[in-house]
Amino acid sequence: MLEVDIRHAQGDFRLEASFSAGEGLTALVGPSGSGKTTLANIAAGLIWPEVGRVSFNGETWFDSERKIFLPAERRRIGYVFQEGRLFPHMTVKQNLHYARHFRPVRTDEAADARLVDLLGIGHLLDRRPAGLSGGEKSRVAIGRALFSAPSLLIMDEPLSALDSARKAEILPHLEYIRDETRIPILYVSHAMEEVARLANRVVSVAGGRIVAQGEPGAVLGGARPMPDDMEPATFLSATITHHLDDEGLTVAECRAGRIYLKRGLAEPGDRVRVFIAAQDIILGIGEPGNLSALNRLEGLVLALQERAGSVWVTVDCSGEVVLAQVTRHSAARMGLTAGQPVSLLFKSVSIDTQGLFRRYEARP
């Protein structure tokens, strides 16, 4: 468990933060300039804060009072930077092997080969970074961080330079690393989709302070405050009841009602976290016509909030708060007001479970 409790000034910027990151992936989210990278660098030992403490699994890495300053190279951290930062004059293999010098344990060639395999970079070993695509570079950078056999992995927006196809290619690798290596990961990101899919825990930062930390649903879900530049969404906790094999669908029940998911890895009885982007929800008043959207939840409008040209509508669906986003024009045309009964419609495809959350939720 990483524990950070610090105060630090950087020019005019004041940081005062206390947070922890345990097993699994902890996402550090927040608007640009809120202090995420600074916090990651403090955890890594690249910045020494003015006051406070940093510890990992009970070992003190930094303590201003006791004058303990463990240098970065002795913290056994694998750091993946936004832009990868591979050594341009070395081949992929040399980049990876360079990281092995930092290992405190003997090299296990079989484990290394598995990692190369897992990241799908075996065919790239003799190439130099200039001959790699963006996605390949990211995979090698992640591999290099893991090759040092780190006790903690810090990733600062490792996918931000990639388009959505390349991101989709890397996300499963990150999931595997999260679930199989058991190395705690501190993951800085703006992207709701990544956080929704990867995070076991979310720490939300704004203006140099921690505004919330905990389960992703509790920090980012429903009507709760969210960093301004993150896509609004709802997280629901649901239990899989059965599959509709012919239709490639899976049915789940949550407090808000029944939902249809794209068939993934989850099996009946599994608890999954379901992510619904607010802009994927269509709001209806009265009996909607014959629509193709499979999912329909019913609820009462709790509140309307104007945000950046659109309206966020929070809806109470049997005690579960669901967030929808509509244009100002639609909100006015529909005459939306608090207390009004509405239907929420969305396609099955707009739900992301992949069954991947199951593995986390099934953990002891």
Ligand SMILES: Nc1ncnc2c1ncn2[C@@H]1O[C@H](COP(=O)(O)OP(=O)(O)OP(=O)(O)O)[C@@H](O)[C@H]1O
């Ligand atoms: N060396 C420095 N000297 C003075 N101020 C700095 C320095 N480095 C960063 N800052 C300021 O500290 C604040 C926090 O920066 P930081 O990079 O931690 O934010 P961030 O949340 O990671 O942002 P982004 O998402 O844009 O990467 C910003 O206001 C930034 O301008």
